[in-house]
Amino acid sequence: MTPARQHNWHQARKGIKRHWQLYLLLILPVAWLIVFKYAPMFGLQIAFKDYMMREGFFGSPWVGLKHFKSFMSSYYFPRLIGNTVGVSLYNLIAGFFPPILLAIALNECRMRFFKKSIQMITYAPYFLSTVVVVSILIQVLSLNGVVNTIITALGGSPISFISDPTLFKSLYVWSDIWQKTGYNSIMYIAALAAVNPEMLEAAEIDGANIWQRIWYVDIPSILPTAIIMFIVNTASALNVGFEKVYLMQNPLNMSASDVISTYTYRMGLVDMNYSLATAVNLFQSVISFVFMLTVNRIARKLSDISLW
C-alpha cells in the first residue's frame, strides 16, 4: 500500500469508529435490503437452470438458454409480445398529453377557489387502490351498470364491455388516464410555476395574446420536463403493471389481455414452472431496459435532454 492510500484508509477507519452509531442504525435497513431485494436478484439465475426446490437457487443444474428458447418458440409468444407492446404504446401515447393540457389549463385559471377544487378532485383517484379502480370500472360498465342503463335508455342494446377483447386496451388506458392525469400534472404545474415572470411580461408588452403566450413561452418551458417524463415512462411502459391487467383479465378477454407479466404469474405460481417464469420475467426486463436506452438516445440526439 502506498503511504497516501494508507493514510486514506486510516482516516476512513477513524471516521467509522467515530460514527459507529450511524452504522448501527444502518444494520436493519441493510439486512432488509439483502434479504428482500438482493437475495431475489441472486435467484434470477434460475432462469438459466432447472429449479428444484430441494437444491435451491445454487444447487439446481444449469440448462443454458433452454427456457428462453422454449418461451420464444411457444404458441403464446407472438400474442404476449403483441399485447404487451400494444397496451404500453397506447398508454404511453394517449397518456402523454392530458397531464400537460390539465397543467396549462390550471395554471391559467384565474378563479382561485374553482382552481383549487378542480385540482383536489382530479388528484383524488390517484389514491384509490388498483382493486378499487378496477372494481368501479367493472361495476359501472357491467350489464346492469349505469353506462348500459344509459345506452338502453337511448335505444341501444347493452354492451358487455369487460368481456370484449377489442375493448380491453382502451378500457385499460382510459381508466389509467382517469386515475392518473391529475397526479401527473403536478410536475408540469411545478415547471410552469418556475417560468420567469419577466418573460411573460415581455410577451405581453409585445402584444401576445394568451394563446400565443402559451405556445411561445409556456410550452417551451415545460418541454424538458415533458421529455424526461416521457423517457421515464417508456422505462416502466413495457413492465405493464401486473396488478391492473390481472384484475381486469377474464377468460373471455384473454386474447387481448394476456401480457408477459400475467403469463409469468400463470407459468410460475399456477403451473409451478419457476424457471420458465423467471426467464420470461427476465426477458421482459431486458427488453424494457433496451427500450429505455433507445428513447434516451433519441431524445438526446433531438433535443440535448436526456436522463444521463
Add this chain to the structure above:
Amino acid sequence: MNRNQKLSPSDKAFYIVDFVFLLVSGVVVLLPLLNVLAMSLSSPNAVLAGRVYLWPKNFTLDTYLMVLRTPTIKTGYLNTFFYMIVGTCINLFMTVCCAYPLSRRDLVGKNTITMLFTFTMAFSGGMIPTYIVIKNLNLLDSRWVMLLPPAMTVWNMILARTFFQNTIPFELYESAELDGASDIRVLLSIVLPLSTPILAVLTLFYAVSTHWNAYFNAMMYLKSQSLFNIQLVLRNTMNNISIMMNQMNDLTQQERSLALAEASKYCIIMLSMLPVMLIYPFVQKYFIKGIMIGSVKG
C-alpha cells in the same frame, strides 16, 4: 396584468375554453365515484333495475349494515387496520434509521451504500425469485408477510434523505459533536423534531399506498381467509358473489339475492375507499409536498 383592463376577444375566448375544459375534467373524474356512492345507498331492487344515476333511489343503509355484518368483511377491515398501524410504525422506524445516516456527508462509504439501495429501484429479482425467497423464509401465509417485505420502500427513503440533507445544516452536526452529543442523540433531539413535515408525508405515503391499498402481496402470499386484508376481500367478493348466485334455484329468491349481491358490491367498493377519501381533503397538501420533495434531485 392590469385587472381592470378589458380582455381582448381572443383572451375572453381562452378563459371560456379554459373554464369549460376544467369543469369537464372535474365532472368526468367525479361521475363514476358519485354513481358508485348513489348505488351503494339505493335499495337493491333499484340497483338491479338500473334506476340509479347520481342520486340514491329508495335511500337505504340496510345494504351497508348487511355488508358490515359479514364476517369476512369484518376480519378484512380489522386486518387492514392492524397491518396499517403496525406496518407504518415499522416503516417509519426503518426509513429514518436508513435515511439519517445516508444524509450525513461525513459517513464513510455513503455513496456506495446509497448506490446499493437505489440500484434496486431499477433492477429487481421479479415475481418468482421473490416468491421463492419468501417461501424459504417461511413467511408464506403469515401476518409477517404483510409487514416485513414492505418494511420500507427505497423511494420513500430517498425522499427522507433528501429532506434531511436540505433542511439540516451540516454545521449543526459539527457543533453537536463538539458539545459531546452522540449521533443517535442528535437524531432524536434535533433532527426528528425539525422533520415533522417529512414524517407526516412518510406516514401518509406508507399508510395509504403501502398498507391500505396493498393487494399484490396479499394476493401472492396469503392463503387463509383470517389473514386477508380489505382489498383482497373486495376482490374476492367481486368474483364470488356472481358464482354464489347461480347456485340458487328458487327464482324469486334468486332475483332477490342477485339484487342484494349487486348492491353490496357497491357498498364494499365504498367501504374500501372511504377512509382514504375521508382523510384525503385534509392531507392532500402533504401528498403534494411529498411529490415536490421527490422531484428535487438529491
